[in-house]
Amino acid sequence: MLDLPRGPWRIPEYAETPKLIFDPKRKVQDIYAAEYFLFISDKMKSLLDEFAPKSCEYLLCETEFSNGKTGPRIWQCSVVDSYRKAVDVENSPLIRVTRSGGYMISGGADWCFLPAVLNGAHVFRLVEYAGPFFCNQTFKNICKDRGIRGTAFQQVGFLPK
Known part of the structure; x- marks a missing residue:
């Protein structure tokens, strides 16, 4: 595992795009940590692209609020550097x-x-x-x-x- 090309932290090839459902009563954050991955906003992705341009890989997730309204743009992010x-x-x-x-x-x-x-x-x-x-x-x-x-x-x- 230690000799994988970019470490074992690559985003898997999912059968379906990850879907996140948000509570409309809670303020949406720019970063959420879940196990070895992050879920980040466009704002955080821009910061990573600017200051750590080759350090991460991303996958745009589907999002919605629990009331059915369209959710924010959120990316699954993995630090691969x-x-x-x-x-x-x-x-x-x-x-x-x-x-x-x-x-x-x-x-x-x-x-x-x-x-x-x-x-x-x-x-x-x-x-x-x-x-x-x-x-x-x-x-x-x-x-x-x-x-x-x-x-x-x-x-x-x-x-x-």
């Missing part, structure tokens, strides 16, 4: 490399990333870690500045200076 050996394991004390080459974390591990490997990536995954995707502080700040609704960030690592 992945990097191998991008973690400085020696300086990430709670992260270990397993026999199979994956990363195993203990508790609230601090990831220490290798900037030379990430080469300025704003949004990415780690080939050796099937968990969530990562973004840098710049991308987090851009989301805040652009008023992206629905984001939840957690600091999990750092780039050495």
Whole structure:
């Protein structure tokens, strides 16, 4: 699985286009997380296309509100930009490399990333870690500045200076 061309996070070829139904009483967000995928608005897709142009793949979903009215444009999104050996394991004390080459974390591990490997990536995954995707502080700040609704960030690592 670690050797798949762009990681195991590709959007599947569905028999039918995914359909999302929204409650008209709730405010529509710009981003929703579900397992390994995101569902994002046009606003969030534009931001990703601008700042991480080759980091994601998309599929336009069918949407409607539960009252039958047409829903917002929402895209299924998967972060597919992945990097191998991008973690400085020696300086990430709670992260270990397993026999199979994956990363195993203990508790609230601090990831220490290798900037030379990430080469300025704003949004990415780690080939050796099937968990969530990562973004840098710049991308987090851009989301805040652009008023992206629905984001939840957690600091999990750092780039050495």
